[in-house]
Amino acid sequence: MAELSESITQLPAGDDLAALLLKRWTSGAADDAPENTSDDGSWVDVTAADENNDWCYLRADEIDGASDADDASPQCRSDGRVDAATLEAKLAAATAQIQALETQNAQLRRSASDKVDRDEVSLEDLERDLRAAAARCLNGDAAAEKECEHLSRALDAHPEKIKRDADQRAAWEREERPRCASALRRMRRVLPPWLATRGASVDTLEQAGLPRAVARRVFRERALWLTRMPASRIRKMALADLRRLDLGRLDVVELRAVYAALPSEFDADGDGAKAMWREDARRRLSALALREAEDKLLRREVRHPVYDALDAVGGPFDPDSEALAAVAAPSTTNLEAELAAVRQARQRIDAAPPAPGVAPRRPRPSRLDADDPRSRMVGAALSRAPPPRPRPAMAGDLLAGLQAAARRRA
CATH class of the missing domain: 4.10.860 (DNA Excision Repair, Uvrb; Chain A)
Incomplete structure (x- = not known):
């Protein structure tokens, strides 16, 4: 019983059941505990001899509530003490409740650790x-x-991490800006000014002065066309068009030129997907630049082999020519002149549509008379025509023949 008393005293002080058990155990008998309450009935009267008892600081309504909450009131013996089996059952229930509360507390601590x-x-x-x-x-x-x-x-x-990344990005931009500007001028010598505004084919690029291999690469890698595209047009490009541009096949010079042509912000980018596409391009360029500084780039990543012969002369085009000014330049195939003539003809037709003309008058056909030789010619042709070939008997003809034979026999 001493161990049971010690277990009860070790329960949390805020547990009503533990306080009730402690009161019952320490009181000894029901007559030993003061039962007078204050005028409002909320506090138990405390005497000088009972000031050191824990149970006397309980509210009377708390004691009553704890007793009512139990399934059954503790069974008391004739001498007023609580039965040991009842106390052990109550103690086991209180221990289980404490364990459940500890588990819930641990779960709340783990969930709070995420915040x-x-x-x-x-x-x-x-x-x-x-x-x-x-x-x-x-x-x-x-x-x-x-x-x-x-x-x-x-x-x-973390705010410090965000600020540190922003500072590192700004420092990288300042360091790479001269290299990107030089790469942009270098690639604009290879790409014609009218490429992104008028379009071209491999034959057109070759006729403009590019080697066949360079013309084929410029035509296939549409991301290079951004270097000759107006900045206002790039800002308005759709996200699907940007994602179709494969930046993974570009060497470090081409990627620097494309990144230099990209605007800092895009239009109609509420969700930030276009800015994320630009950030991905920056990350790839940063990785290539880091490998370039460590001299770990592949041969085709440093400069694609198709530019070997062209880099010696620098390219046939002016890097300072603007794309908008080059739209009206005459084409080698004279395609623009033909299209302009077609547009002018359509405008004239739309401006002055022709009035509906008068239907032509045709002579009425005349009937063939007896003296017209054409009638005799038609008759002679019909007489010389071979007789019609007999049609092969079908199922319907055979049935009709059988029915006719049956009628004749009848």
Whole structure:
């Protein structure tokens, strides 16, 4: 019984059931506990001798509520003490309730850990915790995977991390801007000014002065056409058109030229998908530039082999020619002149449509008379015509013949 008393005293002080059991156990008998209450009936009267008893600080309504909440009131013996079996049952129920509350508390703590204020955690602590969680995940700890995801999201959303990334991006832009401008002029010597506004074929590019291999590459890699496209037109390009441009096949010079032609912002980009496409292009260029600094680029990533013969002379086109000014330039195939003539003819037809003309009068056909030799010619032709060939008997003709034979026999 001493162990049972010690277990009861170790229960949380805020548990009504534990307080009730403690009161019953320490009172000894029902007559020993003061039963007088205050005028409002809310507090139990406390005497000087009872000031050290824990039960006397309970509200009377709390004691009554705790007793009513139990399935059955504790069974008392004749001497006023509570039965040991009843106390053990109540203690087991209280222990189970405490364990359930501890489990719920642990779950709430885990859920609250996902909402840690990022401003209160330093960037260094987040990075250190992420490295430790990644090491545990690599060692086979399955529970560390969710921790890595949580820490990674917290790290990406940390204000210091966002500011540091913005500063690094601005520094990279300042460092790469001269190289991108030089690559843009270098590629504009290869691409004609009217390429993106008028279009071209491999034969047209070859006739304009490009080698066949270069003309074929310029025609196939439509991302290079952005270097000759007006900036206002690039800003209005649809996301689907941007995603059709494959930047993965470009060398570092071509990619720098394309990135230099891209605007800083796109029109109609409420969800930021176009800005994300531009950011992906920047990341690829940053990776190529880093490998270039380490001298780890492949031969075709440094400069595609088709430009070997052309880079020596620099290209046949002026890099400073604007695309809009070059639209009216005459084509080598004179296609624009023919299209202009067709448009002018259509405009004249639309402006002055011709009035409906008078239907031509045709002579009425005359009937053949007896003296006309054409009638005799038609008759002679019909007489010389061979007789019609007999038609092969069909199922219907055979049936009709059988029916006629039956009628004749009748």
